[in-house]
Amino acid sequence: MSETDTKRPSQLFRNLSAKIASVPMILTAVFVFVGGTAWTIFYSFTNSKLLPRLNFVGIDQYERLWAAPRWQVAIENLAIYGVFSLVFSLVIGFLLAAMLDQKIRFEDTFRTIFLYPFALSFIVTGLVWQWLLNPDFGVQAVVRSLGWTGFDFNPLYNAQIVIYGILIAALWQGTGLIMCLMLAGLRGIDEDIWKAARVDGIPTWKTYLFIIIPMMRPVFITTLVIIAAGIVKVYDLVVAQTSGGPGIASEVPAKYVYDYMFHAQNLGQGFAASTMMLVTVIIVVVPWAYLEFGRRQRG
Amino acid sequence: MRFGFSRAVLAASVAFCVTAPASATDLEVTHWWTSGGEAAAVGEFAKAFDATGNKWVDGAIAGSGGTARPIMISRITGGDPMGATQFNHGRQAEELVEAGLMRDLTDLATKEGWKDIIKPASLLDSCTLDGKIYCVPVNIHSWQWLWLSNAAFEKAGVAVPKNWDEFVAAGPALEKAGIVPLAVGGQPWQSAGAFDVLMVAIAGKDVFMKVFGDKDETVAAGPEIAKVFKAADDARKMSKNTNVQDWNQATNLVITGKAAGQIMGDWAQGEFQVAGQVAGKDYTCLPGLGVNEIISTGGDAFYFPLLKDEEKAKAQEALASTLLDPKTQVAFNLKKGSLPVRGDVDLNAANDCMKKGLDILAKGNVIPGTDQLMSQDTQKQKEDLFSEFFSNQGLTPEDAQKRFAEIIASAD
Known part of the structure; x- marks a missing residue:
């Protein structure tokens, strides 16, 4: 006890220069991020149109938001896109990483190939996949020209499955990064653990599932947050690939925010929508923070 | 939101480059006329304005109105106004006018008798707020x-x-x-x-x-x-x-x-x-x-942000009257494919479809555009x-x- 008591005052001054250096960033975070967020939430209760105005209307903007069919479609799309993109990025990313970890030849080459799409922006990715999935020029046309004339693969012009067309492009772009993170995690596992498992005669798949993956927990949590943040802010991919179409079938929340703020000149409605997006992010981040920091304190 | 901001920054930086070396009578005009025919049409405006001894600094923004309007609006509200800007006449700039960011053109309008020359009158009405005129309609585009x-x-x-x-x-x-x-x-x-x-x-x-x-x-x-x-x-x-x-x-x-x-x-x-x-x-x-x-009778109109610079304010007036000049109106609208806002100009070169439109206009079978309503x-x-x-x-x-x-x- 007495030891911790003497330690405490020194905590504040430890790494003092580092703390001073981070003051600008702390100020930025407080005033720009927190301040901007508070301002946005505050004005989402007004009927601001083109310019912010202090004319309070209670929760009218939220009522209108949740009554709007386009917002409902957007939320539904986000849920579908979110679940599938989370599951598939993790599964595909981990499988690719596990395969690369088998000490194969040309590992660097494969790693570069898989990671390459990540170097492209979402706009470029979207345009590329818009052409690939176009029924008259892309995959469908190629397969048909090879003789399978009944082949039908036209996701971008079918309202029911258009979100999966976007998902394909997103996975192509993002899985490489997840693979690299996973690979780093796998390389961080001590060789001795593998040796011990082999000595005990545990099959490889069981070693992965019950020993390696639980040990990679911090990597998984970081990956999860990166994927989740990417899901919530998906915007440019949709704009480039479908611009929300056909009709409103591939709308996403971020696009709703932009369209209502700037095209419809209705700031109040856009603020309400972005506040709802913030709520989604909080739902994702709070459990993560609890797991990460709560655990550390207990430990 | 990210896009709006980055575009605004981009627009602001572009504007800075354009306006920095400018002399007093240079006037930057922003618009979203970028397709072949549109660019040719706007060139007629530039030519006519340059002939008045001023200089038209072209601020075309590609990507149609939906992209251009947020940039224009953020420049005006952000304190970096251009000399003049296009909007569809109607209610797109309503709040900018209400906020006192736009210039009142009533004096010039009464001097030049815009009320008598602009037909149909609804065009000028949608430029009017509380009895004051804030914009110059330049053409009529119809949807029907x-x-x-x-x-x-x-x-x-x-x-x-x-x-x-x-x-x-x-x-x-x-x-x-x-x-x-x-x-x-x-x-x-x-x-x-x-x-x-x-x-x-x-x-x-x-x-x-x-x-x-x-x-x-x-x-x-x-x-x-x-x-x-x-x-x-x-x-x-x-x-x-x-x-x-x-x-x-x-x-x-x-x-x-x-x-x-x-x-x-x-x-x-x-x-x-x-x-x-x-x-x-x-x-x-x-x-x-x-x-x-x-x-x-929707269409395009030019608005003039309130500027402190006296010289530029004078140039704004010159531009406003140039836009309505009969010769400019004919040259511009023939290239644009739209109808002129003045009933007293001659459009002999118009094709059959445009003539049909002019006939209907002359008969007065018109409604306001949805942008106005x-x-x-x-x-x-x-x-x-x-x-x-x-x-x-x-x-x-x-x-x-x-x-x-x-x-x-x-x-x-």
Whole structure:
């Protein structure tokens, strides 16, 4: 006890220069991020149109938001896109990483190939996949020209499955990064653990599932947050690939925010929508923070 | 949001480069006229303005109004105003005017007698707020046109229709011949615009004004509009195989005879002209869908932000009167394919379709454009509804009408 008591005052001054250096960033975070967020939430209760105005209307903007069919479609799309993109990025990313970890030849080459799409922006990715999935020029046309004339693969012009067309492009772009993170995690596992498992005669798949993956927990949590943040802010991919179409079938929340703020000149409605997006992010981040920091304190 | 900000920063930095070395009489003018015909038309303005001893600094913003307006607005509200800027006349700049960011042109307008020369008067009315004039209308663009490909009807073996009903009747024959009967691009404003055109043609001027002017929800939910939704239902069935996004791609389908018709504003005419097609021979135009020969008088106008610089303020005045000069009006509108805002100019060089438009204008069969009647917010909600309606055959006309009435009820 007495030891911790003497330690405490020194905590504040430890790494003092580092703390001073981070003051600008702390100020930025407080005033720009927190301040901007508070301002946005505050004005989402007004009927601001083109310019912010202090004319309070209670929760009218939220009522209108949740009554709007386009917002409902957007939320539904986000849920579908979110679940599938989370599951598939993790599964595909981990499988690719596990395969690369088998000490194969040309590992660097494969790693570069898989990671390459990540170097492209979402706009470029979207345009590329818009052409690939176009029924008259892309995959469908190629397969048909090879003789399978009944082949039908036209996701971008079918309202029911258009979100999966976007998902394909997103996975192509993002899985490489997840693979690299996973690979780093796998390389961080001590060789001795593998040796011990082999000595005990545990099959490889069981070693992965019950020993390696639980040990990679911090990597998984970081990956999860990166994927989740990417899901919530998906915007440019949709704009480039479908611009929300056909009709409103591939709308996403971020696009709703932009369209209502700037095209419809209705700031109040856009603020309400972005506040709802913030709520989604909080739902994702709070459990993560609890797991990460709560655990550390207990430990 | 990220985009808006980065664009604003980009715009601001561009503006800085442009205006820094400028002398006092340079005036930066922002607009979104970037296609071939549009750029040629705006060149006429620049030429005329340069002739007054000032210098037109072109601030074209690519990507059509939807992209350009947020940039213009953030520049004006952000304290970096340009010398003059384009908007569609109507309510797009309403709040900027209310906030006192725009220049009052009333003195110049009374001196030059704008009230007497600008026809129809509704153009100047939508530039007016509390009795003061804030903008200069430069052209009239009307939405109410059905463009038909003569070749497509020949191929299908049916006569070129003279009105909407004949067109709908020709639909099955066209489909049999492998032609898309009606081209509607995927951009939301196209389907919303097509519906407004159908409304004027089928329900008439009074209903249009009651719904969009008075925002009367009982009329919007009533039997007249139900008929319009029925027609829109026909339209979406006829258009379901249009796999294009942009309006000019849809127009191109009509030009090449892959589609038989398109409901689009008179700006589509420029595309036919560029393709070397002749009105009456290669294509046919039906104003008001051949049913009700009424055209709307939306269009473009120039607004002048309030500037502190005296010299620039003088240049703004010079620009305002140049824009309305009879010679400039003729030169500009012939290239743009739109109608002039003055009734007293001579447009001999106009083609058949433009002459039809001028006739209707002279008869006074005009309605205000939807941009003049409704806020951007309401317009956007309408676009959302109709882009869904045209792409989702599962949304019944009855349900869509219910939602339409709700939008009108909350419209402003």
